[in-house]
Amino acid sequence: MTDTDTVTLTLDEVAALSRAVLTRHGLAPDHVEAVTETIVAGERDECAAHGVYRLLVCINTLKTGKVSPDAQPVVDDVAPALVRVDAGGAFAQLAFKRGVPHLITKAKASGIAALALNNCVHFAALWPEIETVVAEGLVALAVTPSHAWVAPAGGRKPLFGTNPIAFGWPRPGPFPYVFDFATSAVARGEIELHRRAGKPIPEGWGVDGDGQPTTDAATALAGAMLTFGGHKGSALSTMVELIAGPLIGDMTSAESLAFDDGAGSSPYGGELIVAIDPAGFLGAAAADHIARAEAVFDGITGQGARLPSQRRYEGRVRSLASGVHIPRALYDDIRALLD
Amino acid sequence: MTDTDTVTLTLDEVAALSRAVLTRHGLAPDHVEAVTETIVAGERDECAAHGVYRLLVCINTLKTGKVSPDAQPVVDDVAPALVRVDAGGAFAQLAFKRGVPHLITKAKASGIAALALNNCVHFAALWPEIETVVAEGLVALAVTPSHAWVAPAGGRKPLFGTNPIAFGWPRPGPFPYVFDFATSAVARGEIELHRRAGKPIPEGWGVDGDGQPTTDAATALAGAMLTFGGHKGSALSTMVELIAGPLIGDMTSAESLAFDDGAGSSPYGGELIVAIDPAGFLGAAAADHIARAEAVFDGITGQGARLPSQRRYEGRVRSLASGVHIPRALYDDIRALLD
Known part of the structure; x- marks a missing residue:
């Protein structure tokens, strides 16, 4: 270029x-x-x-x-180790910013805590939020449903969203260990790109309306995407639906898609972020054990594999x-x- | 028969x-x-x-x-929402039994809580423990490392254990939603059975000592097993190593295998169990949302797919x-x- x-x-x-x-x-x-x-x-x-x-x-x-272009997030301190933020139909970012100080305070006070974002529109990856929590020395996990585009293992009809799971672990230096991946086999956009380019998709990305494997991108988009990792990925996607949906009183991916009603907007619903303080378990010894975890990362990079x-x-x-x-x-x- | x-x-x-x-x-x-x-x-x-x-x-x-055939578990109430149990080198079951009442009490008081088991020998699946927690109306997640038999995605040397992830969600009636799977592509015993039977293993189960795919069971056992789901499964296995290892001051799978020192014993180390109380987020509305979650399960079984x-x-x-x-x-x- x-x-x-x-x-x-x-x-x-x-x-x-x-x-x-x-x-x-x-x-x-x-x-x-x-x-x-x-x-x-x-x-x-x-x-x-x-x-x-x-x-x-x-x-x-x-x-x-x-x-909503201007709804103000409403923070609700619901339990000693839980906080909810009602985004009021706005983008998730401001709700996260208003909730995260509470999450951090609660995780440090209780050892573990969770932040639920409700009624928000999601268009972004989860890793920026994970990095925010990990920068406080905490371990973090975040999940969110999306729109129902993905069939369960053994099924044929869309039920799950692309349902990402993101995780972070503090490391010495500026770069924490962070992963953030969709529980679908690939991003929906990846299949769209193949459709535009007229290229076949690999098996395992999607099925047709009868649940049969397809390598045609348009057929998969009209049928259903698949999860990564077969029945295990399907189980993880189910977990995301549950813990960032009904557990926090918010929509499933099917409900989000119904809410969209063909408008083509970003997914609407909840998000769950869990934070754990290593010092809660280990007190002053936490730093030694965080340092000891470096052997895991060295074990990965030392054999030529990449960190996420x-x-x-x-x-x-x-x-x-x-x-x-x-x-x-x-x-x-x-x-x-x-x- | x-x-x-x-x-x-x-x-x-x-x-x-x-x-x-x-x-x-x-x-x-x-x-x-x-x-x-x-x-x-x-x-x-x-x-x-x-x-x-x-x-x-x-x-x-x-x-x-x-x-240890007789070590008594020692419960340590380390933080408002965390409890540790030192199993003293005995099997994990008694330590779990002693710790779980504290986990349940803390989850109901704080909304979320975690139980760490330390210094225990693991020979069992995680779902019996998940069912115990879910029977109290809580959502539960459990993970544990094992022995280092599994290579990271893109690698060739064993680093991770089979590192199971188990999850449970309360449902009306006697049978909760529970999954419990290894993050390895298959159980190690499955590869052993193929070796005994002289049968080839499918691609994706293991690699030889140079990281090349193999369909020979003995070669895979001498080389390394693989995770399910490529780099995503590998990332999840890394998470298990971290949060049920250094986070709780316990061994990684590599350390467990070194501790075994060729004796052929079951894995030794820690386990992390997280419990979340739906009533913590939702108060009296929790029951309605737990009932609403049934639509997810109906969406799975209604299209002929199975629950885990x-x-x-x-x-x-x-x-x-x-x-x-x-x-x-x-x-x-x-x-x-x-x-």
């Missing part, structure tokens, strides 16, 4: 672009800041699908009227040093949102 | 057999009771690998001297009605332990 095919921006310029676009489309200032932090984090880490591209997704959802967020962190270093490179066509599409 | 090939026992007779064998080999009475409950549960649910067969495994471990514990529950009904059927050769091997 030549220089003329991309636009190079500093992270401050990315943030300014995000603020301008979101503000232009009526998002309230505190929501603009919270969403912008997530957009900048995605672009900074070279996650193209979670960077400025997501501005298009956000604006699309705003245009459907399926997201390694590529993101490499991208982060590059972006902080020399900015980010956005495809010009995408940049132009985003700039057009300012007209 | 003809009647002469099996021995039919009532569950009381299974319990009496288990008590006799364990007592004969020096296990202290309260440990005998706790281990027997687990053995009976496995046989009752027609999990052949976790029923009376496990008596052979227990006695083998007792003979290695790698398990369905086969176990069907076996349970049969066993409670008409006893269990134990292969005569196995029964004779167990009876021989009484000589």
Whole structure:
């Protein structure tokens, strides 16, 4: 790609672009800041699908009227180790920001705590939230349903969302151990890309309306996606439906898709974040055991295998040093949102 | 199989057999009771690998001297929502029994709580413990490392255990939603059975010492097993190593295997059990949302897919009605332990 095919921006310029676009489309200032932090984090880490591209997704959802542009999150301190935040139908980011100080305080006081976000619109990856909690020295787990696109193992009809599971563990230095993956075999966008390119999809990504394996992208999109890992991935996806749905009084992926009602908006519903304080179990010895955990990571990288967020962190270093490179066509599409 | 090939026992007779064998080999009475409950549960649910067969495994471990026959668990109330139980090198069952009332009390008081078992020998599945917690109306998650037999995705050397993840959710009626699976592609015993039978194993179960895929069972056992679900299963297995190892001040699977030092005993180390009280998030509305979750299960079974514990529950009904059927050769091997 030549220089003329991309636009190079500093992270401050990315943030300014995000603020301008979101503000232009009526998002309230505190929501603009919270969403912008997530957009900048995605672009900074070279996650193209979670960077400025997501501005298009956000604006699309705003245009459907399926997201509140200005609802103020309401924090409800429901139990010594639990806190709920009602996002009031707005994007999840501000609700998370308002809830996370409570989560951290409770986890440090009780040893373990959970934060439920309710009634929010989800368009982002979970790892920025995981990193926020882990930066406090806590271990973190986060899950959320999405839209019902994925069939259970042995089934044929969409029931589960792509239902990501994200986890983080504090490490010495700036880069924690973090993973964040969909429990679907692949992201729905990946199948869309194959459909646009007219390319077959590998077996295991989806089934047709009769539950038969298909390698045709359009057939899989009209039928159902599959989970990763067969019946085990299907069980994990079920768990996500339950603990970030009914457990916190919020929608399942099927209910989220029904709520969307064909509008094409981002998933709507809840999210559960659990935080555990190593010092709660171990007191002053926690630091020694966190250091001892490094042997696990050394055991992975020492045999040439990769850690889950390694590529993101490499991208982060590059972006902080020399900015980010956005495809010009995408940049132009985003700039057009300012007209 | 003809009647002469099996021995039919009532569950009381299974319990009496288990008590006799364990007592004969020096296990202290309260440990005998706790281990027997687990053995009976496995046989009752027609999990052949976790029923009376496990008596052979227990006695083998007792003979290695790698398990304490009589250590008394020590409960340590470390934080408002955390409790640790030091098993003192004995089997995990009694430590769990001593710790679980504290876990339940703390989960109901705080909304979420965690129980860490330390320094225990593990030979059993996790679902009996999950069912105990879920019977109190709580949602439960349990994980434990094992021996380092499994390579990380992209690697070739054993680092992880088979690292099971178990989860439970309360349902109306006697049968909760429970899953309990190894994060390895299959149980190690499954590969052993293929080796004994001289049968090839499917690709994806293991690699040779150079990390190359193999369909030879002996080569995989000498090389490394693989996780289910590629890099996602590998990430989950890493999480289990961390949260049921260093987080609770206990061994990783590599450390457990080193501790075994070739003796062939069961894995040694910790276990983490997390419990969440739906009433903590939802108060009096919890029952309505637990009922609403039934739509997820109906969505699975309604399209002909199975729930994870369905086969176990069907076996349970049969066993409670008409006893269990134990292969005569196995029964004779167990009876021989009484000589």
